[in-house]
Amino acid sequence: MDLNAICSSTSYPALCYNRLTTIFGPAADGLGLPNVYTSSVRIAIDELLAASNKLLELETLIDGDRRRQSSLSGAMRFCRELLSVRAFTSLKDSLWAVVGLDDSPTMSTFEDLKTRLTAAGIYHQTCLDAIGGAEDDGRSIIRRADLGNVIKNSTELTSNSLAILYALEESIGATNSSSSGDMQLTIRSEVQEKFYTLTVLRLVADVVVAKDGSGNFMRIGDALSVVPRESDRRVVIYVKAGVYDEIVNVGVDKWNVVMIGDGMDATIVTGNRNSGDGTGSYFSATFTASGTGFMARDMRFENTAGADKGQAVALMVDADKAIFFRCKISAYQDTLLAQAYRQLFYRCHIYGTVDFIFGYSLAVFHTSRILLRKPVTGQENVVTAQGKYEARVMSGFSFIGCNIRPAEDLTGVSTFLGRPWKDYSTVVFMYSRIGRLVDPKGWESFAGLTPPDTIYYGERWNTGGGSMTADRVRWKGVHPRMRRSEANRFGVNAFIQGCDWINGIGIPCSRL
Numbered sequence: 001m002d003l004n005a006i007c008s009s010t011s012y013p014a015l016c017y018n019r020l021t022t023i024f025g026p027a028a029d030g031l032g033l034p035n036v037y038t039s040s041v042r043i044a045i046d047e048l049l050a051a052s053n054k055l056l057e058l059e060t061l062i063d064g065d066r067r068r069q070s071s072l073s074g075a076m077r078f079c080r081e082l083l084s085v086r087a088f089t090s091l092k093d094s095l096w097a098v099v100g101l102d103d104s105p106t107m108s109t110f111e112d113l114k115t116r117l118t119a120a121g122i123y124h125q126t127c128l129d130a131i132g133g134a135e136d137d138g139r140s141i142i143r144r145a146d147l148g149n150v151i152k153n154s155t156e157l158t159s160n161s162l163a164i165l166y167a168l169e170e171s172i173g174a175t176n177s178s179s180s181g182d183m184q185l186t187i188r189s190e191v192q193e194k195f196y197t198l199t200v201l202r203l204v205a206d207v208v209v210a211k212d213g214s215g216n217f218m219r220i221g222d223a224l225s226v227v228p229r230e231s232d233r234r235v236v237i238y239v240k241a242g243v244y245d246e247i248v249n250v251g252v253d254k255w256n257v258v259m260i261g262d263g264m265d266a267t268i269v270t271g272n273r274n275s276g277d278g279t280g281s282y283f284s285a286t287f288t289a290s291g292t293g294f295m296a297r298d299m300r301f302e303n304t305a306g307a308d309k310g311q312a313v314a315l316m317v318d319a320d321k322a323i324f325f326r327c328k329i330s331a332y333q334d335t336l337l338a339q340a341y342r343q344l345f346y347r348c349h350i351y352g353t354v355d356f357i358f359g360y361s362l363a364v365f366h367t368s369r370i371l372l373r374k375p376v377t378g379q380e381n382v383v384t385a386q387g388k389y390e391a392r393v394m395s396g397f398s399f400i401g402c403n404i405r406p407a408e409d410l411t412g413v414s415t416f417l418g419r420p421w422k423d424y425s426t427v428v429f430m431y432s433r434i435g436r437l438v439d440p441k442g443w444e445s446f447a448g449l450t451p452p453d454t455i456y457y458g459e460r461w462n463t464g465g466g467s468m469t470a471d472r473v474r475w476k477g478v479h480p481r482m483r484r485s486e487a488n489r490f491g492v493n494a495f496i497q498g499c500d501w502i503n504g505i506g507i508p509c510s511r512l
Contacts, residue, residue, distance in 0.1 A: 001031040010163040011390070012156040019043045019157065033168045040164050041095045044120075044157040048088055051154045055080035055147075075134040076147055078282075079127040083151065086318070089252065090120035091158065094165075110169045111394070111497045115320060115362070117162040118394040119340040122360040124155040125389055125422075126282070126339070133280075162392050202238050202260065211242035220248050220259075220269065229253045239299065241266035247273070247286060250319070254291035261299035264328035264349065274305035274312035281334050285316035293501075294319040296327055303331035307353060307376050313337050317361065321501040324348055331356065332373060338363045338397070342496040351407055355385035357397065358421065364492050365399045371407035372415055372437060381410070381437075382444055384418035386425045391454070396426030398490040404466070405435040413437075415466075416444035420451040420477075428458035428482065428490045436465025442472040442480070451475060458482040458490070 003026065007016035023039055024031055055076055062073055094116040131147045207223045208215030217223045220239060227235050234256050241262040248269055250257055261267025271286030273279040287301040294317075305312035314331040317324075320341035328349045329336050335352035338361035348368040350357060353375035357365070372381050383404065388395035404417075415437045418427045443457050455477035459469060469480030479486065492498035 001033070001036065003036070006033070006036060006164060006167060007160070009167055010160040012160055015153065015156055016040070016160045016164075033164070033171050037161070037164050037168050038095060040157070040161040041091060041117075044154065044161050045088065045091050045095070047154040047157050048083055048091060048120075051151045052080055052084040052088075054150050055083075058146075058150075072131070072134040072143070072147065075127075075130040078130050079147065079151065082123050082127055083154070086252070087120045087123035087154075087158075090116045090123065091161075094120065094161070108497055108500050110165070113165055114162065114392075115341055115394050117158065117165060118362075119318070119320075121155070121158045121162065121390070121393055122340040122387075122395070124151060124158060125360065125387070127151060128155070130280075130282070159390060159392075166392060205236045205238035205260075207235075207237045208240065209237060209244075210240040211244070212240075215240060219246055220244055221246055224248070224250060224254060224257070227254050227257060230255050232256070234258050234293075236260070239267050243268045243270055245270050247271055248288065250287075250289045250291045250294055252290040254294075256293040257291055258295045258297070259299065260297045263298050264300045264326060267298065268300040268302065270302050270304055271314075272303060272305045272309075272312070274303070274309035276305065276309035276312075281311035281313055281337070282316070284311065284334075285313040285337065287314070288316045289319045289322055290317075292320045293322070295323040295325070297323075297325040298327070300328040300330065302328070303335070305331070307332040307374070307379075317341075317343050319343070323502065332375065334358060342394075344492065344496065344498060344502060352383075353381050354379055355382050355419070355421075357383055358385040358387070360387040360389070360393075360395050361397075362394045362496050363397050364490075364496055364498070365397065365402055366492065367401045368399075368403075370399070370402055370404045372405070372410060372413075373407050374410060375413060379413075380444065381413055381415040382419050383416070384427050385421040386418060386427050387422045388424040388426045389422040391424055393424075395424075396456075396490075396495070397428075398495050399427075399429045399432055400491070402429070402432040403435075404429075404432065404438060404464075406437050410437055414439050417442050418457065419444040419446055420455045420457075421446070423452045424454050424456070425451070426456040428456075428460075428487070429462055430459070430482075430487055430490065431461045432467075433464040434462050434466040438466030440466075440468065440471035442469070443475070443478060445473075451477060453477055458486065460484075460487045 003020050007013040010016045094113055209217050209220050209223045223237050230253055236258045239261045269287050273284040275281055286303050301315040303312040303314040311334040312331050314335050315329050316337040316339055318339035322343045324345045326347045330351040333354040335356035338359040340360055343361055343363040345365045345368055351371045351373055353373050375381055384397055386397050416439055445451055453476040458479040460482040472480045
């Protein structure tokens, strides 16, 4: 096994080679790629734990001394918690899952592994975002560069593990567990599994939440407290009509929770945390879903802070294989943070102004309404700010059969489909109705700078007054008329492997 050859395919070959040769030596005779992969992940885990411990040391150093504290201190604590829990769990799951590989692993197996490693990388990037946004005011003994250096090796080793996984997939040759076929906009009305009909769900609910006291609990958070950890079976929570003014967190250990309401205008979860009042965007979410297999149906998630309060998240999702069906997600700037892993938003209504669908996730928005509100005077409306930061990571937004239109009078307000938050930002619109509110240029840049050629912004088979592509911006990464073969990569099955985990919401996987 030639470690030089393996490491040359990574983004950080010198670090890759140096760390692997400390384990195997330069020759690595008789070594297989699976061993190289697992060793690479273990090395990344060790470096992550070392970085977390270093952050704890720095935190202890400044604890109790208010003169040394600043917004960087908060960023440091945020990073330590994010890396030691979320990034560690994602890396650990990437390591354990490989034990199940046999002689003919499916593509689904590798997509799951790549998604977990991507999530670990995303949590590193989120940490770097927090550091970059913190004020380096000179009061603290800690500097932005110090914190960035603490997690540098961990970030790069995680990236290298993903590159080695791609090499492993190519060398083994995975079998396709389901046919992706051509991406079609075909929606059926019948439900595939009777379990998911609303009537049955309400009857079989494990827990009932009701504001009037007629259920098991009056608050959603209290209902979640009795959900078992890491449940392999669906746990159904029926939330009756009412306005629930609470901050809700479906924790990372709350698996397979199905939460159903009485309708997107009947069951409402509301909050008003916002950056204008000092709460960072990441912590402003009214509702956070982190548990694998989460599903919400017929509910509204809103942040009522208002346009003048800046970033205010209504819904944050970093749950893998999560589904939002017939939900309303409403705020202004930064309405929906699709943070990590894979999600489907089906027949949802999403309201906002600036960058109101943003994040690092791999997400499909299918047959949904994207509704633009009036921003603060002088602001432009931008639908997406997608965060794909590296070529290999599983990240991007696909809008299929959506309707982009104003929610109110937007006279004098320019509206764009997206702007590239990161260097590989990936967003496509297909089979969608794009209203004339969208500027003919289609896409906007950050700070007036031409984005790198590595972004991917695609359109195909759209209608409406804003769908004409003749005047789209001429960036290399803009594809105003994608080829069919390109478009097929962004269907539900090809993009988020949906046929493996989407059941019973009226989308026939055989045609996706």
